[in-house]
Amino acid sequence: MRLINKYTLFVVLCYSFSIGLSGQDYTKSLIIPAVYNHYHLNPFVINPAHTGFENVNRLLFNFRNHWAGFDDSPKAITLGINGSPVKNMGLGGLIYSESYGAANRFVGQANYAYHFSAGENNKMGLGLSGTYNQYKLGNEVITDPLHEGPDVLINESVEGEKFFGADLGFWAEFGNKFKLGITLPQIVLTRLDNKKLDGDKPFNFIGFFGATWDVPEYRVSLEPSILLRKVSDVPFGTDLNILAKMLDDRLYAGFTYSFGPSDSRVSFLGGVRIDRLRVYYSYDQTYQTFQTFNNGSHELSLSFDIMGSRKNTNTKPMNHVEEMNQQ
Template identity: 25%
Template sequence: MNKLLTISILILGLLPLELSAQQRPQYTQYATNQFLLNPAIAGSQNMDEIKIGGRVQWIGFEDAPQTVFATYHAPFKKMPFQNTMNQRGHHGFGAILIKDITGPISQTSAHLNYAYHHPFTSNLSASVGASLGILQHTIDMDQLSFQNSNDVIIDRILPNRFIPDGSIGIWVYSDKFYFGASITQMISNTTMFLPTGEREVEVFDLEAHYFANIGYKFDIGQENSDWFLVPSVLFKSVRPSSGHVDFNIRAQKADNFWFGGSFRQDDSFSGLVGFSAMQDFAFTYSYDFIISDIGPYSGGSHELTMTFKFKKKQRKVICPDSFWL
């Protein structure tokens, strides 16, 4: 049997996030960019927001995962909060572009997002959201080598495929806490085939990814201090994995400066730091120290995000707080 390079087989079977199962890119800074995981956040603020970021994973490994992303979301048809029985909400829309590359395999995704936000009180709101988009899975055949390039099984590989994709989510938020749940990659489909043995072909199916997270804001320091603490937990699951948990904690001074740490179950410890300039621009950097079996061979993972915000005075959106963004 003519085989692809062993590394190619491993990469396709272990598309990044968790080595055991997950097929979506991994993020350390999701606690400050929840929109990547949950479409219900679109338009939650009284401003337009653009985030541009990138991640380089497992430094020291050839063909290790690399990810770049850009997100945008904003409110529209804004309504001020009304303390009556006819409380009126607002809508949000957004878009997400992601490019994820692991050796000869790449995934490009583009999604449009919609959310509806409803205020229950001046300090409590909830939203539901959905996204639709397309995934492009590609194998760069020029990066692969074969013992016999004339093997007919090579023709069974799908080097390029476009697949529909969708997500849904809910988001409950106040000036003190948030809770969210979402399902991504909902549309089950087959990405590509890969030879695995004599006259055998492996089929890789996309699986739905489930996320649930919760966080709480604690004011710290003296009275009227701008400092607060945000511990949070993220649960994520995808078949056949039984699920993984991330624990996070972040200390922040108003919207000006923040630092914190994270623990990703069976994978890594992470540290992050960020700052904001004039509330219009923010920069966040994080580093992952790998504790899994590949830790001794990896230089860790780096991730950075730049945020641009554009506030428009005529907009009136009830957002009790935005410490999760």
């Protein structure tokens, strides 16, 4: 039964990615950036320009279980760190590991960002990241009883494919009121085995816009936002988010509605901040038929502000320009 589920999952993954994809584009679809629900809480995971933007040295752990309850469903772990070691500079990195059935993906990423003020109460940043990507099948596909004799394609898949990629990002915050982010994932993408990528490299784009409204009499801050995503040849997608920060940013609640030509889903988020520690959890369900075969998706994020951060995280963040002028 477990073996059957592995192949069922593989078929489902192929179908999910094949909407709008040609056969040779399937390989490119495996190279799409990692999917996170909590990107609006930790923007540096999707935009290198946000690295160190808050002048806080922060550790991040993220775990996502996609299609929970279905054997060998995709599971991903992210370990990250980002901070601002010196004025106007952000440095960070990510390690990402994902498994889905017999397929495995590993990503190592390094981020650099330069921040600057642009007029009164405005702060902006430009960022660049370099990534090492490896995609392969586990050795169990060779020892599987259904595998008969040598298969060149399977053997090559077990050895894996390795890529180098580079992302470019821009992030801006205006008067602690509005946020704007633009990411161009994989503006550079090349294989490390001297083989050429099949077909033309698709255009990738992630756009984010958010706002903040404080309601001081209720100690609540509301942050609506929208994210537009077009990566690889996967259909265009949109996220509509609303995040509420309550009790002086100690309690969080959020909702996301995501939609596109091939899928739509809803996500519910809750979180808490205890001194330097932040814990976020979200649960989402899709409106696809496959939802009847799984228990939805779960995501957990833990972040911890390290000693030596260049601002006090227990108080309301000061104006970004004032912050830079005090350094």
